[in-house]
Amino acid sequence: MAQTHPLPPVTTVTRGGGGGGDCPPGDEENIQQKMSLIWLQVGQCGNQIGQEWWQILSSNVAEADRFPYFSRDGLINAICVDSEPKVIRKLRQQVKNGYFRDNNIIVGRRGRGKNWAYGYHGNSTGAEKNLLERTMEAFRKEVERRDCYSGTVILHSLCGGTGAGLGSRLCEEIRDTYPAGYILSVTGAPHDTGDSPLQHYNSLLCLAWMQRFCDGVLLFQNDEVMKRVASLVEKKTFTASGLQPSVSLSSMNAHIASCLAGLLCPVYSLKTKSSVSIGLEPWELIRSLCPMSTMKFLHTSHVSRRGAPSWDKVTSSVVQSVPRADPHGRLHHSLSVLAVARNSQDYSFLLSRDSVLMKLRQAYRCVSWNPSPVYCWTDPLNIVDPSCHSLTVCANHSSAADLMSGVLCKARTMYNAGAYLHWYRRYGCEDDHFQMSFEILNSLVDEYRGLGVP
Structure with missing residues (x-):
């Protein structure tokens, strides 16, 4: 199994409190370049x-905080x-800044036929240059553009042929080629109805490949995301009795991106004393x-409120x-919880901090044997x-x-x-792949079910 890996000793950053680590004057750019990370979007x-996500970052992140997310040349x-160009073509058109x-x-x-095996093993006919080879070559060049590769955030789905299959293969290749870096997966789980x-x-x-090769997985379930977005729409608009508010795929993706922004955008707590972001957020989240x-x-919840609401209500x-x-009917428990509070320059959260954290500890049923x-x-x-004001809470929670x-x-x-096994065998997925995956997930379910056992 993949283990978590220490970051290179570039600077010292304190966790959770105000302020950050020491940064000698004039060294901010060097630190930013050393701590750069790579974002990988698949499917x-x-x-x-x-x-x-990039619409949020490119429009709103201050210039001083851009380097963990953008290269020195601004790209x-x-x-x-x-495996198809349509979505990426739209992506390039929509991200204006x-x-x-x-x-x-x-x-x-x-496309890859919504088939994990086809996405994982690729096109054996050789009709087009292998997507895996081309991606790893681009990845290698991105790594070489920075002084120190610290890790990858990969965005993908669990059910698509490209997102699930190629995404799994890329996590495996990146772990084998760059073992010292973190891998954080942001993955969407399909609707339960199919x-x-x-x-x-x-x-x-x-899921089995994520367990083997990733250090952390931010898991977003489509049914839960849709329910959350629908509740937000319901509060803003009038809906006829008995009718569900309309929820678009775009609004669901926007909600996930807002959760990511709450967790992974620069925070004062992890900046240097010079107020420079060095992109520690994804890796401190994992640690x-x-x-x-x-x-x-990891399970993520996010709430944003206008004005100056009570943090207890938030x-x-x-x-x-x-x-x-x-x-x-078995109660869920949490191994650990992270709360990220972002407020409108009034620092009101600090006055409510202790009561908020106590409420979170109780609501998420944190295990008694974890001292912090x-x-x-x-x-x-x-x-x-x-x-x-926004509050984003991420928990290692047994609901997974x-x-x-x-x-x-x-x-x-x-x-x-x-059923359907011939579709997997024709692309090189054998019974051993399935048996290993069943074993990994069975073991993982047992571990999470045992979180609340004294």
């Missing part, structure tokens, strides 16, 4: 979420990969929330969306909307086992019946 879902630190490096746009000529008849196999295999390398699947709104128990289960970051500005248990049950039923 339709990954690039659509990436589109919303975006992202590699965009898809940022530019992608031409060599970092990797597209194929046809996006594709192959989604249960794809999710099974992709705070994934102290055990076998449990790395916290109550956040914890409403936290799953309380599994389908069998709750971390807190703060920043005096919400870059998504400066007029709002509910998704995995459902995937295991449905995939096992299909596998025992031999």
Whole structure:
């Protein structure tokens, strides 16, 4: 299993409190360049979420904080990969204030049939140059542009052929080629009612590969995201009795991007004394929330409020969306929790900090054997909307086992019946891949189910 890796000793940054580490005058640019990270967007879902993410970053992040996300030449630190060009073409049109490096746009000529095996193993006919080779070559060049490669954030889905299959293969290749770097996955799980008849196999295999090769996984379930966005729409607009408010795919992706902005945009707590961001947010998130390398699947909740609301009320709104128990009535627990508060220059959160963290510790049912289960970051500005207070909470939460248990049950039923297996075998996916994935997920479910056991 992949282990977490220490960052290179470039600077000293304190976790969670005000202020940061020491940074000699004039060394800010060197530190920024050394701590640069690479963003990797794979498949339709990954690039659509990436589109919303880069619109936020390119429009709102201050110039001094751009280097962990942009190169010195001003180009975006992202590699965009898809087996078809349509989504990436739209991405480049929509992100107005940022530019992608031409060599970092990797597209194929046809899709991967929503088939993990086809995405993972690629096109064996040789009709087009292998997407994996082209992506890894672009990745190598991005690594060489910076003094020190610190890690990758990969955006993808669990059920698409490109996002799940190629995304899994890229995580494996990056881990093998650059073992010292972190890998943080941002992944979308399909609707429970079904996006594709192959989604249960794809999710099974992709989850197993994320467990093997990633250091942390921000897991967004489509049904939960849709429910959350619908509740926000319902508060803003009048809906006829008995009718569900309309929720677009774009609004769901925008919500996920807002969660990412709450967690991964620069925070004052992790800046140097010169107020320079060195891009530690993704890696401190992993180190705070994934102290055990076998449990790395993270649940995220995000609330934004205009004006000057009570932080206790904001916290109550956040914890409403936290799953309380599994389908069998067993209470969920958390290994660790991170709260990121961004407010409108008034520092009011500091007055409520202790009560907010206590409420989070209780609502997320933090395990008693973790002596420091709750971390807190703060920043005096919400870059998504400066007029709002926002609270983003990320937890290593046992509700991840509910998704995995459902995937295991449905995939096992299909596998025992031999359904669709020929579609995987024709692209080189053998029974060993499935058996290993079943074992990995079964073990992971048992570990998460055991979180609350004394």
